[in-house]
Amino acid sequence: VARIFAGFSEQNTPRDRISVLFQIEIDDVSHSLKRPFASIREFSKIKDKDEILFSVGTIFHVVNVINEPGSNQDWYVKLKLVNDNEITEFQKELEQKFCTNCDLCSLGSVLIKIGDYDKAERYFHIILEHTTRNQAIIPRVFTYLGIIYNNKGSYQ
Known part of the structure; x- marks a missing residue:
């Protein structure tokens, strides 16, 4: 049938x-x-x-x-x-593989790990636009942006 x-x-x-x-x-x-x-x-x-x-x-x-x-x-x-x-178990495996702290930065971290630097850069800039300057996540976002620029060879 x-x-x-x-x-x-x-x-x-x-x-x-x-x-x-x-x-x-x-x-x-x-x-x-x-x-x-x-x-x-x-x-x-x-x-x-x-x-x-x-x-x-x-x-x-x-x-x-x-x-x-x-x-x-x-x-x-x-x-x-x-x-x-x-x-x-699958969620734990993903967390161990892609992020140590699954938070707002996790998606950007995964994008960096798979080599999609342009999307990761756009994602972190969106985070910067939508967060207040006194939040603790800001230093991590700038660290990730530094990693992206380093991997892209963009040193300006």
């Missing part, structure tokens, strides 16, 4: 459109979920459809993306529901 609903292998599918079928894996639902989900099969007009409603903010991990053999327009995307512990 899902393949038909997704439009797989339809002869009249426009070339600029593709069909995507999502397969969602949900491990051990006994752990606590901050974003619950529920079957809405009983509310569907088509009883063969097994529909699941996910809460806003539910996060999935993309396991793989596979093109249907013999078709350029039919795709399968396998997703896995991410549990709260995995989200917490």
